[in-house]
Amino acid sequence: MSTMSNIKDKIFTVFMLVLFLLIVWGMFLCVLYLMSVFVLPLSIPSHEPLLLSIYRIGVALMILIAWVVVWHRLAIFWFYKVLRRNKVYEGPKGSDSSS
């Protein structure tokens, strides 16, 4: 019974991590697209006003920072709310480890 539950937990964990990876992949593609929309025109020689160029860089930086924060928040949410089962862990008993 315990082995069966362990297998179910393993499958659940892998499935949920794959789902997390799919979201991260989707976010990565979206950010890449948005960044290219905002930043790429800067690499093409044009007579664009300086303010517009600064605006492009600012928006690109904001997208990048937002992505980093959302990515980490999502991982925290996934770990504590999706993956972990409450009251299953009763604290350290053995030696700790560096992972």
Place this chain on the structure above:
Amino acid sequence: MNNAMSITLLPLLTSFILSAILSYTLIPFVKNLAKKANLFGFDVHKNWRPLVPKIGGLSVFIGVTASVLLTSFLFNIVDNKVLAFVLSTKLAASIGLWEDFRELNPILKPVLLALAGLPIILMGAYHPYPNLPFVGKVMLTIFYPILVPIAFTIVTNAVNGMDVLNGSMTFTSIVATSTIFIITFVKGNVLPAYLCITLLGSLTVFAYYNKYPAKLFPGNVGSLYVGASLISIAIIGSVEIALLIALLPQITNEFHIIYSMKGFRSAKNLSERPIFIENDLLSANPSKKAPLTLVRMLTSRCSLSENATVKMLVTISIVSAILALITEFFFLK
């Protein structure tokens, strides 16, 4: 598929076999060297905490480099890109070896790893026209050389950060290398395919010694070398986006460690460890102060053996590899 057929299989096969034989031959030498230099690491995930030689990656580095130099001359495919690959990866391996002897400052290390990308830039072994999803090829003549050192730091650190369990770095890197090999082979991109297969030859042999229970650790020399090889091949072959997606588990792992620790810090300075060990089983530390790692996420629901955790890491890497293939073949113009 016509392009793939046009690739001469002989250099690929020769390079694979040669790097595998060279690495296999070098393993006893590397073990002796580790003994003489007293370079051992405790296998902390086992109750009996065995001491394992920790510069096994030296066999991968020498095996691949010697094989690349020999076969590229033999089959007349030597050019500045091959030399840039050899130089960049040699620099990364040297930084790794240095860290195996003496721990590097956690801020200096990424800076040095960024410098390892310089031969690629200085020798012009890159195409500043990356192929972006939905957008197509874009001209980044000014930005691209700036992005190369950043990519070097990200990828080498990410691969290095995955070297936490027996075989975890080796097997996940085999998956990523195979993905890049498939892409470049199908596209008829001979040089990166040839570099990939050479790396695969050495990694396959090394995996036998690094699998659970490990007889040899890759060390920083091994993991930084493999990371540098992967990013060099991706830049030379213009498959940067595919590599970043294939390495999503490694990059995710490293990113959350850095974010949780609020910057580059030594793992020895951690106030809370990410996982605990009890009866050879790994379980996640529930404390909010512990850094978020992929192994911690995997062991969050139930305690796992080291071997089972590595198998799950490899499964996730395979999914990432499939996503990389989907992106490369369906989302790139």
